[in-house]
Amino acid sequence: MERYDPTSIEAKWQQVWATERSFHVPNPDLGAADARAPKSYVVEMLPYPSGDLHMGHTLNYTIGDVITHLRRRRGFNVLRPMGYDAFGLPAENAAIKEGGHPRTVTERNIASIREQMHRMGWAIDWGREISTSDPEYYRWTQWLFLRFFERGLAYRKEAPVKWCPNDQTVLANEQVIDGHCERCGAEVEAKSLTQWFFRITQYADELLDEMELLEQWPDRVLTMQRNWIGRSKGARVTFRVEGSGEELPVFTTRPDTLFGATFFVLAPEHPLVSQLVVGSEHEAEVLDYVRRTAARSEVEREGKEKDGSFTGRYAINPVNSESIPIWVADYVLMGYGTGAIMAVPAHDERDHAFAERYGIEIRAVVRPADGDEPEDGGAFSAHSADEVLVNSGEFTGLPSPEGKERIVEWLEERGLGEATIGYRLRDWLLSRQRYWGCPIPILHCASCGEVPVPNDQLPVVLPDIADYVPKGRSPLAAAEDWVRTTCPQCGGPAQRETDTMDTFVDSSWYYIRYTDPNNDALPFDRRIADYWLPVNQYIGGVEHAVLHLLYARFFTKVMNELGLCSFREPFARLFNQGMITARGAKMSKSKGNVVNPLDFADRYGADTVRVYTLFMGPADEDMDWQDTGLEGVWRFLNRLWRVAHEQAARPAGGPGDGALARRAHRTIAKVTDDIERRFSFHTPIAAVMELVNEIQRNPDDPAARFATETAVSLIQPYAPHVAEELWGVLGEGRLWEQPWPEAAADMLVEDVVEIVVQVNGKVRERLHVAPGTGDETLLALALASEKVQAHVGGKEFRKTIVVPDRLVSLVV
Numbered sequence: 077m078e079r080y081d082p083t084s085i086e087a088k089w090q091q092v093w094a095t096e097r098s099f100h101v102p103n104p105d106l107g108a109a110d111a112r113a114p115k116s117y118v119v120e121m122l123p124y125p126s127g128d129l130h131m132g133h134t135l136n137y138t139i140g141d142v143i144t145h146l147r148r149r150r151g152f153n154v155l156r157p158m159g160y161d162a163f164g165l166p167a168e169n170a171a172i173k174e175g176g177h178p179r180t181v182t183e184r185n186i187a188s189i190r191e192q193m194h195r196m197g198w199a200i201d202w203g204r205e206i207s208t209s210d211p212e213y214y215r216w217t218q219w220l221f222l223r224f225f226e227r228g229l230a231y232r233k234e235a236p237v238k239w240c241p242n243d244q245t246v247l248a249n250e251q252v253i254d255g256h257c258e259r260c261g262a263e264v265e266a267k268s269l270t271q272w273f274f275r276i277t278q279y280a281d282e283l284l285d286e287m288e289l290l291e292q293w294p295d296r297v298l299t300m301q302r303n304w305i306g307r308s309k310g311a312r313v314t315f316r317v318e319g320s321g322e323e324l325p326v327f328t329t330r331p332d333t334l335f336g337a338t339f340f341v342l343a344p345e346h347p348l349v350s351q352l353v354v355g356s357e358h359e360a361e362v363l364d365y366v367r368r369t370a371a372r373s374e375v376e377r378e379g380k381e382k383d384g385s386f387t388g389r390y391a392i393n394p395v396n397s398e399s400i401p402i403w404v405a406d407y408v409l410m411g412y413g414t415g416a417i418m419a420v421p422a423h424d425e426r427d428h429a430f431a432e433r434y435g436i437e438i439r440a441v442v443r444p445a446d447g448d449e450p451e452d453g454g455a456f457s458a459h460s461a462d463e464v465l466v467n468s469g470e471f472t473g474l475p476s477p478e479g480k481e482r483i484v485e486w487l488e489e490r491g492l493g494e495a496t497i498g499y500r501l502r503d504w505l506l507s508r509q510r511y512w513g514c515p516i517p518i519l520h521c522a523s524c525g526e527v528p529v530p531n532d533q534l535p536v537v538l539p540d541i542a543d544y545v546p547k548g549r550s551p552l553a554a555a556e557d558w559v560r561t562t563c564p565q566c567g568g569p570a571q572r573e574t575d576t577m578d579t580f581v582d583s584s585w586y587y588i589r590y591t592d593p594n595n596d597a598l599p600f601d602r603r604i605a606d607y608w609l610p611v612n613q614y615i616g617g618v619e620h621a622v623l624h625l626l627y628a629r630f631f632t633k634v635m636n637e638l639g640l641c642s643f644r645e646p647f648a649r650l651f652n653q654g655m656i657t658a659r660g661a662k663m664s665k666s667k668g669n670v671v672n673p674l675d676f677a678d679r680y681g682a683d684t685v686r687v688y689t690l691f692m693g694p695a696d697e698d699m700d701w702q703d704t705g706l707e708g709v710w711r712f713l714n715r716l717w718r719v720a721h722e723q724a725a726r727p728a729g730g731p732g733d734g735a736l737a738r739r740a741h742r743t744i745a746k747v748t749d750d751i752e753r754r755f756s757f758h759t760p761i762a763a764v765m766e767l768v769n770e771i772q773r774n775p776d777d778p779a780a781r782f783a784t785e786t787a788v789s790l791i792q793p794y795a796p797h798v799a800e801e802l803w804g805v806l807g808e809g810r811l812w813e814q815p816w817p818e819a820a821a822d823m824l825v826e827d828v829v830e831i832v833v834q835v836n837g838k839v840r841e842r843l844h845v846a847p848g849t850g851d852e853t854l855l856a857l858a859l860a861s862e863k864v865q866a867h868v869g870g871k872e873f874r875k876t877i878v879v880p881d882r883l884v885s886l887v888v
């Protein structure tokens with residue numbers, strides 16, 4: 077028997093798979109029989125082409141590989157492609173550091189990561205590879221942008237935006253995590269700029285309501301999306317500025333507390349602020365406050381002690397005509413609601429803190445139905461259905477939910493407000509002031525305004541420029557020859573848009589392009605897309621819950637309405653993998669504990685790395701890499717190697733229906749069920765390990781050879797190279813083309829029976845024995861039990877009854 081040498085085995089099979097294009101899956105002949113064959117579309121979130129494959133990739137793509145192999149062998153027509161999210165900051169920043177061009181860096185990284193993927197032996201259809209920075213791809217990103225533009229779903233407006241001072245570009249709300257840039261961690265700043273947006277808010281209801289199509293998504297992702305969209309029922313209520321009559325609309329989810337509004341707050345960016353104070357004694361102080369808050373980040377604004385500045389003006393509360401002071405305070409954000417609030421300090425914590433600080437009246441207007449009258453000055457917000465209104469004029473005494481409705485009706489009758497639905501979701505800010513991105517296909521013409529680049533002039537190719545370092549405005553603006561062009565509508569001079577698209581636009585539709593990657597007439601053929609999609613299994617990190625996963629759903633809905641595809645949701649089933657720490661700590665270069673999967677693949681083989689990556693624990697939880705654990709897997713594969721060679725020397729007889737044969741069948745059932753139904757990838761490995769132990773204990777069992785073949789077959793999705801090699805040792809054919817083993821139902825029964833032992837009619841013991849164990853043996857086993865002895869201890873038997881396979885009854 078040769079020694080297990082993963083290096084030569086893995087190179088050999090990788091060569092076979094590459095030259096034979098073993099995992100290439102052509103599109104079905106639509107309309108022919110194979111279009112009706114069950115299909116399965118497996119997609120992992122596409123990687124940024126950083127130079128090195130890291131553990132996150134290894135986990136993600138090994139999960140995808142296991143599912144791909146399993147489904148292929150179960151008879152599905154499985155598509156499993158790969159591509160690169162190649163535009164964006166990582167490549168551009170790397171290029172700036174090295175002094176190269178982002179395209180050069182990107183191409184080099186793609187070549188390197190592709191090579192490393194081959195080295196891991198993943199079963200990818202390389203015939204469908206795409207790169208989002210390829211003009212043949214981004215031509216269609218631009219084409220889709222123009223369809224959005226035609227429908228009013230892409231538009232430009234001046235708005236307060238989040239600015240990353242480090243990356244020198246704006247960010248989408250979704251890219252700001254607790255006030256910091258999602259990519260580089262820098263604290264973001266506020267700016268007012270003219271930017272491009274996608275009108276994702278128009279799809280807020282569909283994004284919420286169509287979650288019912290996502291039964292196989294993790295609950296936490298659905299909850300995060302639901303909270304991010306933040307739909308709430310409430311009312312739009314119009315306050316007016318005393319004196320001028322200017323309207324001040326607010327959105328509130330608690331119209332039942334309107335009588336408790338004792339002050340009014342405008343965000344510092346609210347356009348009315350300067351107008352309200354102009355020429356007044358408060359002007360200097362208020363404008364100074366506005367200036368100071370502009371420098372604060374959103375975190376500072378939300379976290380710090382609430383402060384503000386009084387404008388000297390008053391607002392009229394529509395329900396009771398009271399004049400309440402108007403303040404400017406930065407705990408109110410312009411980006412949410414109307415940028416103005418009615419403040420109800422008795423029932424809102426932030427309003428309460430503010431009122432206490434500035435000595436503003438705190439008036440309770442709801443109280444628990446069974447509680448005491450609340451004291452003014454206290455704050456509570458039970459938000460329960462059991463509250464009743466107090467101090468609320470004609471509405472006093474009404475239960476809160478009814479009070480809400482009646483007050484809104486009252487406002488509607490008088491034209492002072494209306495029932496409405498509010499959302500937390502904002503439009504998606506898609507333009508970036510960076511070079512390495514997809515150009516926005518729009519021209520600016522002095523007489524025609526924003527003009528779309530005609531379809532036949534796509535793609536608008538990203539020009540080569542010498543200096544692409546960000547300086548706060550798009551580096552493309554410096555490419556004057558490129559910027560200057562002719563308006564296709566009036567023939568006059570026009571200028572190209574110089575901002576580029578956020579990379580999240582590129583990745584919002586790539587999973588459909590895979591199905592038809594060479595189409596040069598359309599982004600994809602509708603019939604082909606409809607055959608493959610929705611994606612049956614999507615795999616990626618939970619960090620994309622309100623970024624990519626929300627954007628892709630939005631894009632799909634729009635593409636559906638454009639008639640490009642018939643599905644409404646892109647991903648039927650989603651799996652979020654966990655994070656891998658190393659030897660107890662988060663991996664980081666500074667700690668020097670980064671585990672490079674390829675280093676271990678060189679020493680132990682890719683199979684060992686693949687198996688261990690999934691063996692560490694439940695793949696949807698965080699897992700810790702331990703070198704000793706990896707060595708354990710290495711020893712297991714060596715044991716499998718020896719067992720397979722030993723068994724290959726034995727005659728292949730019928731396995732029979734003994735214990736080991738049953739054990740093998742139960743293992744088949746467990747592995748299949750754990751992966752397909754329970755998303756559990758570590759337990760199947762443990763089950764195969766136990767089966768191999770069992771074979772080692774009973775090498776002469778008539779089923780040992782069958783059990784060995786089963787173990788090799790079941791481990792194939794995890795360790796495809798060594799499994800392939802051992803399959804050849806045990807018999808004929810190629811394992812990756814073999815049908816997945818099926819468990820025989822009658823072999824799944826545990827091969828033991830339970831015998832109840834009674835003493836004087838009471839159950840004292842349960843024995844587990846092989847079926848058909850003889851009466852004498854059963855009686856001897858019963859009497860050998862300590863529990864039984866405790867009740868018969870030396871006494872004489874009046875009667876003993878033995879029912880085979882069921883019962884031993886002793887009467888003393």
Ligand SMILES: [Zn+2]
Nearest residue numbers: 240243257260
């Ligand atoms: Zn940043």
Ligand SMILES: [Zn+2]
Nearest residue numbers: 521524563566
């Ligand atoms: Zn024009």
